[in-house]
Amino acid sequence: MASNKSLLMLPGDGIGPEVCQEVRKVLDWMDKRRAVSFDVKEGLVGGAAYDAHKTAITDETMQDAMDADAVLFGAVGGPQYDNLGWDVRPEAGLLRLRKEMDLFANLRPAVTFDALLDASTLKQEVIQGLDIMIIRELTAGVYFGEPRGMQTLPDGTERCIDTQSYTKAEIERVTEVAFDLARKRGSKVHSVEKANVMKTGVFWRQTVSELHKSGKYDDIELHHMYADNCGMQLVRNPKQFDVIVTDNLFGDMLSDVAAMLTGSLGMLPSASLGAVDEFGRRKALYEPVHGSAPDIAGQGMANPLAMLLSFAMTLRYSFDLQEDADLLEQAAQAVLSRGIRTGDIMAAGAEKVSTAQMGDAVCEELDKRAA
16 A cells, blocks of 8 residues: 555653554554555644744644644643643644644544453443444634633723634534434434523524434434533433534533543543545544643553554544554454553553553554454
C-alpha cells in the first residue's frame, strides 16, 4: 500500500510523550508486518510549545495539523502552567486545534472489557457487554459562546458571564453524525439536553426532532432525555443506551461519567471529526480521554492502552483500515485477558508492567494474530 497517509503526532505534556511512544511501536509493526506505512511528522503543543515558543501551538504546527490526514494528540497541561494567561495556557492549543480544524463531532466510546469488569465500581451484571458511543458537539456551546468574561456593574458588583449559544446548523450536523453512526450500530439515539430550564435546550430538542422527521432517518429510534436524568441512567442502567448525542458542556461531563463505568479513564480513546469535504476527506484528531497526569509523568507508569485504542480509531475513521483497527483492539483485549496490567488497572493476581512493557505486550499479540 502506498505511503501516502500523513499523520501528525502531538505528544504534548506529562504522560503524553510516553503513551505516544507506544504508538510508534505499532506504526513500526504495521510497516513491517502489514505493509501499511505512514508519513509521520511530530510537533509541539501545550506546555511543551509554551516552553519553546511562548504559545500553546505555533502557526506552523497548526498548518501541519490542517494539512495532515489525521492528528494523534497526547495530553496537555501541568501545575507549572496554572498561572499562565488564558490565551497561552496549554489547553488553548487543543481548543485552537478543535476550532480551526472545525472538529465539531467528538466520539467517545465507553466499552467494557470482560477482563476489567472488577475495576468498575458498578455490579458486573450492570456493565458486562456495555458498548456506548457518546457524541459531543465540540466547537460551539458555552465553551465558545460570546460574550464571556468578567464585568463590574455600576454598583461595583463583580459578575462573570459565559454564554451558551447554538445555531441550527451546528446542532444538525452533529446530530447527522449521531444518526449515521447509530445506523451502523443499534439504530437508537438518545438526544440529551435541558429543555426544561434552558432555551438552548428547547432549541436543541426541536432541531433534532425536525431532522429526525425529515424522512432521512426513519430507521433510527430517537429518544429525548434531560442531561441530569441521563447521568443518573448511566449509572443505573447504562445498557439502555446505544448512541448519545449532546452539547459541548453536557457531553464533557457525561462522557467522563460513562468512562468510569469501564473502570479507568486510562482505557478510553476518543475521536474528534470534522465535515467530509468534496474529496471525501475529513479533518480528524484522536486522543485518549485521560489527562497529562503530571504526578506520574516520566516514571513509566502510564497506561498506554487509551492512546493505542485512539490510534485504532484513527485507522478505522480516517484511513478505512477496518481489519487493522480490529487487530489492534483485539490485541489490547488479549493482553488484558492474560492478566497484564499497568498500575491504574492493577488487580490481585495480575502482572504489573510499565508503559513500555504494555506496548511490547500489545505488539506481541499483534504478531500472534498476523501470523
